[in-house]
Amino acid sequence: MIHNSLIHVAQIIVAKIFFAWDEYLSFFSSGSRWHFFNLFWFFFVFDVPRYMFTDIIALILVAVQPGKKQKMLFKQKLLKEQPLVSILIPGRNEGKTIERCVRSLREQTYKNIEVVVVDDGSDDDMENVCKRLVKEGYIDIFVKNKVRGGKASAANLAFRRSHGKYIIHMDADSSLDRDAVINILSYFWDEQCGAVAGNVKVREPYVNLLTACQGIEYIKTISVGRLITSHLKILRIVSGAFGAFRREVLETVGGWDIGPGLDGDLTVKIMKTRKHVRFAMDAVCLTNVPKSITALMKQRLRWNRSLIRMRLRKHLDIVAPGEYFNPFLVWSWYDNMFFNVVLAFNWLIYHIFLMFNYYSNIGIILGANLILYTISNYVQLFVGWILSERKQDEAGLFWYAPLMALYVGYFIRPVRIIAYVEELLFRTSYKDLWNPRKVSDIAKKIGM
Amino acid sequence: METKSNSLSDLNLLVIAEDFDIVGNVEKGFISGAESVEVVTPCSRRVVFNDKDFDLLIAVGSENLLTFTKRVRSTLRNPILPLMWIASEESHILEKASDIYFLIDEENPELYKITKKILEIKSAVSMFGEMDINYTSLEVEQVNILRYMLSRKIMVATPVVSEHSKYGYIFPDLFTIGRYDTFSLLDSMESEKMLKGEFVDNIRICKNCGSAHIGLRKVCPNCGSSNIRMEDYIHHFRCGYLGPESDYRVAGSDKLICPKCKRELKHIGVDYDRPSQTYICNECGNIFEDPDYSYICFNCREVFKEDEAKKFIVKKYFITKFGEDLAFNGSAADVLLASAAESDPRFLAYDVFSVILDHEKKKAKRYGKRSCLLDLTLAVNGLSVMDIYDIISDTVSLLKLNLRETDMVSMLDRHIFVLLSETPCDKAKAFLKRIEKKLKMISEVKNSRVKISFELIEIKQ
Ligand SMILES: [Zn+2]
Ligand SMILES: [Zn+2]
Ligand SMILES: [Zn+2]
Numbered sequence: 077m078i079h080n081s082l083i084h085v086a087q088i089i090v091a092k093i094f095f096a097w098d099e100y101l102s103f104f105s106s107g108s109r110w111h112f113f114n115l116f117w118f119f120f121v122f123d124v125p126r127y128m129f130t131d132i133i134a135l136i137l138v139a140v141q142p143g144k145k146q147k148m149l150f151k152q153k154l155l156k157e158q159p160l161v162s163i164l165i166p167g168r169n170e171g172k173t174i175e176r177c178v179r180s181l182r183e184q185t186y187k188n189i190e191v192v193v194v195d196d197g198s199d200d201d202m203e204n205v206c207k208r209l210v211k212e213g214y215i216d217i218f219v220k221n222k223v224r225g226g227k228a229s230a231a232n233l234a235f236r237r238s239h240g241k242y243i244i245h246m247d248a249d250s251s252l253d254r255d256a257v258i259n260i261l262s263y264f265w266d267e268q269c270g271a272v273a274g275n276v277k278v279r280e281p282y283v284n285l286l287t288a289c290q291g292i293e294y295i296k297t298i299s300v301g302r303l304i305t306s307h308l309k310i311l312r313i314v315s316g317a318f319g320a321f322r323r324e325v326l327e328t329v330g331g332w333d334i335g336p337g338l339d340g341d342l343t344v345k346i347m348k349t350r351k352h353v354r355f356a357m358d359a360v361c362l363t364n365v366p367k368s369i370t371a372l373m374k375q376r377l378r379w380n381r382s383l384i385r386m387r388l389r390k391h392l393d394i395v396a397p398g399e400y401f402n403p404f405l406v407w408s409w410y411d412n413m414f415f416n417v418v419l420a421f422n423w424l425i426y427h428i429f430l431m432f433n434y435y436s437n438i439g440i441i442l443g444a445n446l447i448l449y450t451i452s453n454y455v456q457l458f459v460g461w462i463l464s465e466r467k468q469d470e471a472g473l474f475w476y477a478p479l480m481a482l483y484v485g486y487f488i489r490p491v492r493i494i495a496y497v498e499e500l501l502f503r504t505s506y507k508d509l510w511n512p513r514k515v516s517d518i519a520k521k522i523g524m
Numbered sequence: 525m526e527t528k529s530n531s532l533s534d535l536n537l538l539v540i541a542e543d544f545d546i547v548g549n550v551e552k553g554f555i556s557g558a559e560s561v562e563v564v565t566p567c568s569r570r571v572v573f574n575d576k577d578f579d580l581l582i583a584v585g586s587e588n589l590l591t592f593t594k595r596v597r598s599t600l601r602n603p604i605l606p607l608m609w610i611a612s613e614e615s616h617i618l619e620k621a622s623d624i625y626f627l628i629d630e631e632n633p634e635l636y637k638i639t640k641k642i643l644e645i646k647s648a649v650s651m652f653g654e655m656d657i658n659y660t661s662l663e664v665e666q667v668n669i670l671r672y673m674l675s676r677k678i679m680v681a682t683p684v685v686s687e688h689s690k691y692g693y694i695f696p697d698l699f700t701i702g703r704y705d706t707f708s709l710l711d712s713m714e715s716e717k718m719l720k721g722e723f724v725d726n727i728r729i730c731k732n733c734g735s736a737h738i739g740l741r742k743v744c745p746n747c748g749s750s751n752i753r754m755e756d757y758i759h760h761f762r763c764g765y766l767g768p769e770s771d772y773r774v775a776g777s778d779k780l781i782c783p784k785c786k787r788e789l790k791h792i793g794v795d796y797d798r799p800s801q802t803y804i805c806n807e808c809g810n811i812f813e814d815p816d817y818s819y820i821c822f823n824c825r826e827v828f829k830e831d832e833a834k835k836f837i838v839k840k841y842f843i844t845k846f847g848e849d850l851a852f853n854g855s856a857a858d859v860l861l862a863s864a865a866e867s868d869p870r871f872l873a874y875d876v877f878s879v880i881l882d883h884e885k886k887k888a889k890r891y892g893k894r895s896c897l898l899d900l901t902l903a904v905n906g907l908s909v910m911d912i913y914d915i916i917s918d919t920v921s922l923l924k925l926n927l928r929e930t931d932m933v934s935m936l937d938r939h940i941f942v943l944l945s946e947t948p949c950d951k952a953k954a955f956l957k958r959i960e961k962k963l964k965m966i967s968e969v970k971n972s973r974v975k976i977s978f979e980l981i982e983i984k985q
Contacts, residue, residue, distance in 0.1 A: 197799070210814075219813060221757070221766075221799035228764030229799075232784075233757065236767040237811055330784040334764045514793070518761040 116441075119448050133304050135459060142307070143266065150265030151258060158188040161257060162240030166194045166230030167248035171202040173364070178214040180251035186258040192217045193248075194234040197224030226511045227316075228332040235331050243326055247317045250276070250363040253465075260320045260359035270325040270351025271343065272359070273302060273311060274318030277466075279362040281473060286372060288476035289483040290365045292453070295460035295470065303463075306355030310408035313340040314353055318361035325351055333390075334519055336510050337382025344391045347405045360465060373491055380495030381505040383416060388500075420492040423485070449481035532635065533557035535579040535642075538600075540593050541565050542585040546612065546628075555582070566592050572599040580642055581607045584628065587615050587688070590699055598703035604672045606645045607700060608638065617686070620696035623676065648675035656855030658938065663909055665702050666713050670851035672701045673843055681710065682840045683724055690823070692727060692736035693838050710841050716910040718847035721839035728819070728833035735823035738833065742815040744805035748827070751806040752815060756798040760789060768802055768811060846913070856913040861935045864920050870932050871920075877934030881943060881983075888983050895983045896952035898942040900963070903975040916940070918966045919976070926959055949982045956980060 163181055167174060174193065181191055193215050195202050209215045217237050221230065231245060242261055246252070256274065263272040276298050281291025298315070305311040314321075316339040329345040332338045343353055366372035387409060394405050430438050457477050464470050498504040506520040537558045541547045543565050555561055562578075564571060566589075578600065583593050597603050609622035619625045624641050626633050652671050655664060673681065676697070683693040695706050702709055713719040729736045741750040758780065759766045765784040772780040772789065780789040780796070789796045803812050817830035843851075849859040864871040872880065887893050902915060919940060923933055932943040944952050956978065967976045 217813075219757075219800065219802070221759075223759075223797055223799040225759040225761075225766060225797075225799050226764065229759045229766040232764055233759075233766035236771070330763065330765070332764055334761075338764075514797070515761045515764075518795075 116445060116448060119445060119452075133307075135462070137303060137307055146265040147262045151262040154186070154258065154261055158186075159241040160188050160190055160239055161186065161242045161244060161261065162190045162192055162235075162238030163244045163246060163257075164192050164194075164231060164234035164238060165246055165248050166196055166227055166234050167198075167202065168196040168224065168227075168230070169198045169200040169202060170195075170248035171198065171200040171205045173249040174202060174205055175209060175214075177246070177248050177251050178209055180254075181257075182214055183254050184252065184257045185255050186261070189257065190216045190238060190240055192234045192238050193219075194230040194237075195220045196227065196230035197221050224512045226334060226515045228334045228338050229515075231338075232331040235326060241323055243321045243323055245316060245319050245321070246274075246361065247363060250317045250361050251279075252318065252362075253360040256318070256359040256361060260318070260356045263354045263356050264320075264322065266354070268350075268352055269354050270322055270346045270349065271314045271353045272320045273306070273314040273353065273355045274320070274359045274361045275302075275355070275357050276315050276317045276361050276363050278365050280364075281470075283367055285476065285479060286369065287365055287367055288473060289479055290372070291470070292457055292473050292477060292480055293483070293488075294365075295464065295473070296453075296456050300456065300460045300463065302355040303357050305408070305411070306353070308407075309352045309404040310411055311353045311355055312343060312408045312412045314343045314346075315339055317363045318359070320356075320359075321346070322351075325349065334511065334515055335382065336378050336505055336508060337386045340382065341386045341390065344386065344394065344405070347402055347408070348391075348394065350402055352404065357463065358465065376488065376491045377495045377498075378505070378508060378510060380416070380492050381499040381508070383412070384496055384499040385503075385505050387413060416492065417496055420489050420496065423489045424493055445485075446481045449485065450478050453477050453480040532580070532638070534559050536576065537561045538573060538578045538581050538596070539563045540581065540583045540585075540589060540596055542589055542612075543567070546584050564596055571596055574599055574601050577602055578605055579646075581605055582610065583607065583622070584610045584612070586612045587617055590617070590621060594700045594702070597700050602649075603668055603701065604645075604649060604675060606642045617684075617694070617696045617699065621699040645675050652852055653854040653858060659855075659909075662704070662709075662712070665704055665709060666716065666718060666909070667851060667854065669698065669702055669709065669713065670718060670843060670847050672698065674848065674851050680840055680842050681719075683838050687737075690735050690737075691729065691836060691838065693725070707838075710839075713847070714839070714841065717844055718850060718909075719841040720844050721841050723837065724840050725838040727836050727838060729836045730819070730821040730824060730826055731828045731832045731834050732826035733821060733824040734834065734836075735821055736836070737822040738819040739822065740817055740819055740830065742803075743818045744803075744808060744810050745812055745814070745816045746810035747805060747808040748816070748818065749805055749807035750818075752803050753806060754801055755804050757800050757802060758789070758796050759799050760785070760787070760796050762787065762795065766799070768804060769798075770804070850909065856909050856916060858935070860913065860916050860920055864924075864933075868924060870924075870927060870929075872932055872934045874934045874936045877932060877941065877943070880932060881941075884943065884945065885983055893946050894948045896944040896947050896949060897981040897983055898944060898952065898956065899979045899981065900940040900942070901977045901979070902938045902940075903977065912938075915966060915976075919963065922959060922962050922966070926955070949980065952980055952982075 165174070165177060170177075178191055178193070181189060191214065193206055193209075195206060195218070198220075203220050206215055206218045206220075210218050217234075219233060219237060221233070225233075235243060242264065244257065244260065252274075260272050260274050263269055276294060278287060278291040278294050281288050302311055319339070325346055328349055329342065331342075333341055333345070335341070346353060366375050391409075394402070394409050430441055434441055454474070454477050457473060457480075461467060461470055461473075495504075503520065506516050508516070511519070532555060535558050537555055537560065539547060539555065539561060541563060544563065547563055562573065564573070573596065581593070581597060581600075583589055593607070597607070606623045607621070608624040609618045610626060610628050611618050612628050614627060623645060624633070624638055649671065655667055659667070672678075678697050681695050681697055683695050685692060686694040688694065691707055695710070698706055698710075710719060710721075714721045727736055728738065730738050742752060743750045744752050755768045755770060757766060758769050758772055760772075760782045763782060763785040765771075765782055767783065769780075771783045774781050781787070782789060787795075792798070803815050804810070805812070818827055819830065819833055820827050846859065849862060850856065853859045853862060861871060861873065881897070884895050888895060900919065902912065916935070920933075923940075923942060927933070927942070930945045932945070934941050944955065947955070963976050963978070
């Protein structure tokens with residue numbers, strides 16, 4: 077009896093699934109090709125070329141490795157001549173993280189390093205920790221600002237106090253692979269290269285679903301995405317977590333201007349001097365990422381607000397022909413604006429479009445979208461993984477790839493839209509406590 | 525020594541003066557009646573006076589003469605003789621360093637007071653026994669310091685600060701006594717347990733010459749120059765530049781101009797603030813938070829880092845019981861003998877012992893009694909008084925345990941004599957065998973630099 081009823085239930089379930097699938101297929105096959113495109117135009121117009129094609133280019137680039145020989149020769153030259161490299165670490169309330177950071181610098185295969193730490197008015201034990209690390213020889217120069225001045229001023233002070241021919245900027249909550257410094261420097265074989273962005277990865281991607289998603293996101297956008305934009309010379313950001321600069325280039329552009337978004341801002345300033353910026357896939361930096369939804373949201377709101385502030389307000393002049401005209405910079409500007417701002421709003425429009433036109437089938441369409449994106453995400457993650465130097469650690473991320481479609485589509489993009497709207501309408505970034513009040517006030521007044 | 529109560533006559537005087545003129549200023553009659561007067565000045569060719577005993581040392585002059593006085597005194601056969609200081613200017617150090625002190629233009633103190641003081645010291649000195657002839661010159665110095673302190677009733681030698689001293693401190697009481705550096709001499713006496721030191725100060729001295737006259741300076745960690753200045757950091761809010769104030773200074777103007785954005789900084793708190801300060805070197809331009817500290821020695825010009833300075837512990841010193849005994853007895857053996865005799869009637873002073881030994885010989889002659897004399901000889905090489913004391917003391921304890929009631933012990937210099945009364949030679953040998961192994965153990969402790977040899981003498985006929 078029981079046996080029979082169980083079989084019956086199973087039959088019903090199978091039938092239901094079959095019916096649903098049938099309905100699904102009939103929905104898509106009922107129309108023309110145009111109809112199909114109409115449903116998923118967003119995916120095919122924007123995401124397929126953006127990610128799938130670039131991945132293929134990335135693979136080719138890594139296989140061909142343009143400039144490989146020059147890079148090798150330059151690396152040997154560096155090791156022989158050992159020019160001083162200053163590593164700037166401005167930070168605030170980083171008492172817990174700074175030690176791991178500077179210890180990873182001691183382990184570098186490149187030895188002629190000067191570590192400059194600026195404590196920007198911390199109220200934790202950062203000062204004591206740093207003073208001990210100075211005594212232990214991990215930090216060469218340590219400056220404590222009693223009054224907080226903001227990240228830009230701390231970075232500028234660290235730069236003012238440094239002596240190196242090359243300058244590396246990193247965050248206190250990041251740490252480096254043993255060969256990261258020599259690898260990032262080797263890209264300066266190209267005389268025209270003014271700055272090099274390091275390969276920033278998530279230190280602990282397996283803490284929760286959110287960190288896993290960020291782990292995949294960093295591999296996709298930072299590792300793979302930047303590899304291509306770098307070769308196209310339209311890399312738009314040298315991350316503050318790990319980036320290298322020529323001293324004279326930083327001097328020319330006057331170091332860091334007040335943030336938020338000072339990393340991207342500095343990159344633009346460097347490109348305005350007609351130098352270009354490269355991405356060092358093989359210079360790996362591990363960084364801490366937000367572990368909670370609210371912290372992540374706060375971080376992304378700040379990043380996205382600063383995009384509006386920097387690209388649309390401060391550096392709008394790059395699109396106008398004039399003193400700074402640099403076709404790559406213009407391209408990078410459009411690329412940036414398009415894929416962040418335009419796409420985000422388009423994503424919203426796409427949903428509204430579906431609501432009006434396919435309201436009754438919206439569930440099916442969005443579900444199909446998720447499947448398409450998941451396939452795409454697997455391809456991208458696979459490419460990133462193929463290129464990765466820590467395949468074993470990152471293999472576990474494949475389990476989390478199905479979440480990415482939801483993460484990007486219904487978290488990252490909505491947050492972007494909120495940030496853009498807020499910033500465009502209310503200039504919210506000027507109220508961000510990330511900068512001290514006195515600095516924000518000035519910035520707002522002068523419209524920067 | 526015959527001394528009339530109201531004159532310096534019959535005394536042999538040694539006068540130390542800055543120059544001969546100043547001696548003339550001292551009232552002629554004051555020293556004219558003396559048996560002999562010799563005058564020495566820092567310019568004199570002859571400064572060694574070990575050919576005769578002087579009764580009184582007279583120094584005429586200021587503190588400048590102190591070191592010279594110490595030098596002359598150290599050449600004397602009896603360096604702990606009384607010192608009278610006729611001071612050309614008032615000085616607490618001179619007052620402490622001498623036995624009789626008065627100012628040159630003061631009325632002379634009454635003669636009987638002077639002679640009384642001289643007699644006091646003389647009688648105290650006469651209490652001290654002969655000094656061990658085996659002593660090195662350092663050991664002689666050590667005993668002299670002890671004797672000087674005891675004869676002047678200086679129970680504790682206390683250092684006081686003085687700019688004239690290498691270590692910044694002097695022992696005014698002991699200033700003119702001793703050939704060696706007083707600090708190292710007293711230190712050696714403490715390790716020999718003649719004195720007990722007590723902490724007074726912990727100072728830093730030159731790593732090169734040991735002088736305490738060193739100056740501490742803040743210097744640039746890069747070039748070591750003390751030519752450094754402090755400067756505020758200035759943060760320009762508008763452009764985020766942050767650097768030392770001099771970055772913002774333009775020659776011939778009071779204005780602050782930002783080096784990055786070339787704007788003028790007009791209002792603190794609005795345009796800029798000063799978040800912290802830094803040091804800048806005027807010589808090499810180095811910017812630094814923590815200056816190095818370095819010393820310069822005003823004596824030898826050596827420049828060295830703060831942590832390279834040597835530590836120097838200044839102490840005050842008390843005489844120990846051992847030190848006191850040593851001073852009176854003049855040798856470590858006598859000290860032990862004296863203390864052993866206090867608790868054990870078998871231990872005898874050598875003069876008493878020699879009487880008994882004579883008596884024993886007579887008995888042997890008369891009654892044919894046979895006794896034996898054991899002569900233990902310590903051969904010590906380069907051992908300190910304290911080490912010798914330890915060895916003798918161990919030997920004494922060993923004997924105390926093994927001797928019979930009727931046996932007797934005495935010591936002279938490096939010999940320990942044991943009289944084994946009414947003991948024939950073969951029994952004495954058996955006794956010797958019993959203690960031989962233990963004696964060997966005692967002699968082995970101080971790195972085998974001691975050898976205890978023994979000789980058995982049969983007293984007969
Ligand atoms: Zn010196
Ligand atoms: Zn200097
Ligand atoms: Zn400025």
